Amino acid sequence: xxxxxxxxLTVARRAVVRKMRKLPLPGETLVKVGDAVEADSxxxxxxxPGDAHPLNLSRALSVPESDVERHLLVKTGEPFQKGxxxxxxxxxxxxxxxxxxxxxxxxxxxxxxxxxxxxLREPPKPLEARAYVKGVVVxxxxxxxxVVEMEGAFIQGILGVGGETxxxxxxxxERGAELTAEEVLPAHQGKVLIVGGSVRADALQKAAEVGxxxxxxxxxxxxxxxxxxxxxxxxxxxxxxxxxxxxxxxxGFGRIDMAEKTFExxxxxxxxxxxxxxxxxxxxxxxxPEILVPMEGEGEAYSASALTLETGAAARVIREPxxxxxxxxxxxxxxxxxxxxxxxxxxxxxxxxxxxxxxxPRANIELIGG
Amino acid sequence: MADNxxxxxxxxxxxxxxTKAILIEYVEEREGGxxxxxxxxxxxxxxxxxxxxxxxxxxxxxxxxQEIAGRTLTRGGRILKSSVDGEGADIYISTSSAGxxxxxxxxxxxxxxxxxxxxxxxxxxxxxxxxxxxxxDRRLPHEKIEQIRRLRPDMILLSxxxxxxxxxxxxxxxxxxxxxNPTARLGAGYDLPIIYAGNIDARELVIERLGQRMSLEIVDxxxxxxxxxxxxxxxxxxxxxxxxxxxxxxxxxKTLMEWTDADIMPTPGAVGYMMQTIAEGRxxxxxxxxxxxxTTDVFSVFDGVFNRTVSANLGMSYSxxxxxxEAGIDNALRWIPFKVDKRALHNSVKxxxxxxxxxPQTIEDLVIEQAIAREALRLAFEQHKLLATGLHGxxxxxxxxxxxxxxxxxxxxxxxxxxxLIVGSGGVLSHAPRRIQSxxxxxxxxxxxxxxxLAVDSIFMMPQLGVLAQVDAExxxxxxxxxxxxxxxxxxxxxxxxxxRSSLHISGTFPDGAxxxxxxxxxxxxxxxxxxxxxxKVKCVPKGSFTxxxxxxxxxxxxxxxxxxxxxVDARGRPMTDVGERLDLYPKRKR
Numbered sequence: 001x002x003x004x005x006x007x008x009l010t011v012a013r014r015a016v017v018r019k020m021r022k023l024p025l026p027g028e029t030l031v032k033v034g035d036a037v038e039a040d041s042x043x044x045x046x047x048x049p050g051d052a053h054p055l056n057l058s059r060a061l062s063v064p065e066s067d068v069e070r071h072l073l074v075k076t077g078e079p080f081q082k083g084x085x086x087x088x089x090x091x092x093x094x095x096x097x098x099x100x101x102x103x104x105x106x107x108x109x110x111x112x113x114x115x116x117x118x119x120l121r122e123p124p125k126p127l128e129a130r131a132y133v134k135g136v137v138v139x140x141x142x143x144x145x146x147v148v149e150m151e152g153a154f155i156q157g158i159l160g161v162g163g164e165t166x167x168x169x170x171x172x173x174e175r176g177a178e179l180t181a182e183e184v185l186p187a188h189q190g191k192v193l194i195v196g197g198s199v200r201a202d203a204l205q206k207a208a209e210v211g212x213x214x215x216x217x218x219x220x221x222x223x224x225x226x227x228x229x230x231x232x233x234x235x236x237x238x239x240x241x242x243x244x245x246x247x248x249x250x251x252g253f254g255r256i257d258m259a260e261k262t263f264e265x266x267x268x269x270x271x272x273x274x275x276x277x278x279x280x281x282x283x284x285x286x287x288x289p290e291i292l293v294p295m296e297g298e299g300e301a302y303s304a305s306a307l308t309l310e311t312g313a314a315a316r317v318i319r320e321p322x323x324x325x326x327x328x329x330x331x332x333x334x335x336x337x338x339x340x341x342x343x344x345x346x347x348x349x350x351x352x353x354x355x356x357x358x359x360x361p362r363a364n365i366e367l368i369g370g
Numbered sequence: 371m372a373d374n375x376x377x378x379x380x381x382x383x384x385x386x387x388x389t390k391a392i393l394i395e396y397v398e399e400r401e402g403g404x405x406x407x408x409x410x411x412x413x414x415x416x417x418x419x420x421x422x423x424x425x426x427x428x429x430x431x432x433x434x435x436q437e438i439a440g441r442t443l444t445r446g447g448r449i450l451k452s453s454v455d456g457e458g459a460d461i462y463i464s465t466s467s468a469g470x471x472x473x474x475x476x477x478x479x480x481x482x483x484x485x486x487x488x489x490x491x492x493x494x495x496x497x498x499x500x501x502x503x504x505x506x507d508r509r510l511p512h513e514k515i516e517q518i519r520r521l522r523p524d525m526i527l528l529s530x531x532x533x534x535x536x537x538x539x540x541x542x543x544x545x546x547x548x549x550x551n552p553t554a555r556l557g558a559g560y561d562l563p564i565i566y567a568g569n570i571d572a573r574e575l576v577i578e579r580l581g582q583r584m585s586l587e588i589v590d591x592x593x594x595x596x597x598x599x600x601x602x603x604x605x606x607x608x609x610x611x612x613x614x615x616x617x618x619x620x621x622x623x624k625t626l627m628e629w630t631d632a633d634i635m636p637t638p639g640a641v642g643y644m645m646q647t648i649a650e651g652r653x654x655x656x657x658x659x660x661x662x663x664x665t666t667d668v669f670s671v672f673d674g675v676f677n678r679t680v681s682a683n684l685g686m687s688y689s690x691x692x693x694x695x696e697a698g699i700d701n702a703l704r705w706i707p708f709k710v711d712k713r714a715l716h717n718s719v720k721x722x723x724x725x726x727x728x729x730p731q732t733i734e735d736l737v738i739e740q741a742i743a744r745e746a747l748r749l750a751f752e753q754h755k756l757l758a759t760g761l762h763g764x765x766x767x768x769x770x771x772x773x774x775x776x777x778x779x780x781x782x783x784x785x786x787x788x789x790x791l792i793v794g795s796g797g798v799l800s801h802a803p804r805r806i807q808s809x810x811x812x813x814x815x816x817x818x819x820x821x822x823x824l825a826v827d828s829i830f831m832m833p834q835l836g837v838l839a840q841v842d843a844e845x846x847x848x849x850x851x852x853x854x855x856x857x858x859x860x861x862x863x864x865x866x867x868x869x870x871r872s873s874l875h876i877s878g879t880f881p882d883g884a885x886x887x888x889x890x891x892x893x894x895x896x897x898x899x900x901x902x903x904x905x906x907k908v909k910c911v912p913k914g915s916f917t918x919x920x921x922x923x924x925x926x927x928x929x930x931x932x933x934x935x936x937x938x939v940d941a942r943g944r945p946m947t948d949v950g951e952r953l954d955l956y957p958k959r960k961r
Binding site (some may be wrong): 024025049051052053054065103109110112114115117119121158159200219223225232234235236237252254255265280282318319320321338339341342343344345360361362363366 | 395428511514515516518537538541542547549550553575578610664687688689692693694695696713716717718719720721722723724726727728729730731732733735736777801803804833956957958
């Protein structure tokens, strides 16, 4: 039935995660089931059609549209190199010729005698799908890619920017602290920095300058993110930002420390190699940013479906006024209750860590799993 | 005839996040019986991973409905049809906007003419228009190719040229589309549907260029002559292709299509159909709005002309941060009667964006959310007015006096003085803790003029009623009037600047016999109780800059209808430049 609460983000020391690595167009799958892969391993390859260059030949040669074909020096499909003469008029007694040279390497795709337009196509571009995480191929997708299974730590953030990357985890600052530009060092090149508190825009910029792979922080101020991106992030669809690195916040915006459990887990993994992806899409089929740390583990793997809303379950408040506080579910009244706004909603009574017991809309808490 | 009457209807709307099911039954009453809403259930939509089958969410929603209704509606993982022995429903119908709805790209020769007509056709069919490419849109050809390739639409609508007009520009557009060769969003496994609705003389050229590469359909020109739009054939083809290609490739939809007794409609297409049915049935001009988490849809029917726009990034959760960015923080702050730290507001809005299911818990939080909703509604309505226009480029015959006023072609069809009814729906309007808050949000955002009725869709069942209206209009209207629409009441507002010399005198007699006789100074707003079903005549005499329009400068008399918000008289001026007085909307904080 409909869920009136947020299942929460996964923070698990041991999880089995499968990643589908798929090409956007059919190509060639290069791995087979059982293959061990590293984050950088290429699992499939294809060729993207090259860029199309429309060219009004009729105008370029000053000839009628219906005549362009007979002035062409290359045939449809024939390759040419940049600078090659591809069309020429006969001129007047061999003089005053109009010529057209290819602006790029490519081939002639089509010529229209109605519009006088030719389409030049650049050579195909190779495109590869990489494994992204260290693991084992458990399934191949014919001509499209493979599914890679990783075993290890799995941590979801609330929002990220930037795409897939990987690097060694390094603790930059503890909980309660803010990462400033001065604390970002040249030694952080290629590393994923763990920030227990907030991160400032200048620190993100410095991290990109030193070549850090990524930053996983508790929170960021909305204004700092805007300064870093150069624009206001209006819609929660990210992953394609080009800020020189990948950044993930685990809690949200403002000043909220990274949840203790998340921080302690990341800290314990310092020195290990992590894959991370900032891509976030908060609509149906929610995609959250993630940090994956492959390692052999013991004990039962975490399962998201194991989380149920019940008394005793660990929960976190995800909206003001007690945003970020954690506690456990003390009571789950069945009847709707009126809250301060006058709305009648289903509530959960949460016993916070400081001992306060408060009734909160179930929509405003998330279960802490893992 | 009575024997053939539908006795029960089961309808679902598979939305992008939630699938909603309703059960409607024909209920015998003393006056002869009518269709009524019996039960409603909902469940998360299951188009995406890990379930990837829309029918699971539909069955879950129907199962909840069956539990509430106490009537068996499913058996063996299927929806039970033909109502016998109090089980099942006579028919099952559905709408869908799951998986992001229908995303289209349109193209035409002139941006303000055929491309705009194509945009209206696509929007009216329930699509989100990702881009409108035109020969004269100032982008270079290679930029257009890159854009078409990048967008990956579900479908393309190509128009261009009036019949007998340009063919070369149409051919050029077809060449650009062919060069881009975009792949469909829902997978590379099928040909992208493209509909050509342009110059009849260019059909062969379009077939030559696109026929081999894409699934091409040709319909009548949507702009056969400059003076006329003919959008219906294109709209019908869009909906048919939506089913045949887009839906058929979305997970589980083949089964869902087998279950339904009528074609599955795109959700906004069904809402639009319902709006038209209401406008026609009641003989009124209407504006409807559906404010969702990601988008806001605005519908209007003026003098029978239907328009729909979708503002793709104006919503109250996923895109709430964009509302603040587009509106400007000061525009949002003007609706908040207490001091707010701007930095904290930005953080709070972004936290809502990343945790979209949370709800306001404090009165301050609710005031802020409703302030942002006003701005989302205002911006979406502005966008609607820009697209809901008469045809651009049409030669007009003018009288001498009209020649002096120089009315332009392509003016908005949205005439606030002629507007009769505003219907609001979507979480922030339908679920506001107090109905008066919904009324206030709509008044502030739309700024109606003259007398306008306000209503909200109680549980947003207009999509299901829209598709039902195609099967049985009487049943749809019955449920709409009795169970769907909640009348909020009436707002009366004069046009004109709210300057110091302006005021409005109103008088009348309430149904209980009490007298209404009050002068409201410019900048004021008042509310009186007027219950649902009650009516009263209100005489309005404007002074100063206030007016009720041509022929009513000296006064107007209206018959106001009651509702949960009552009668509201708004003398804050039109256009409203200052928020002025505020209605008492929120409960007092308990100490």
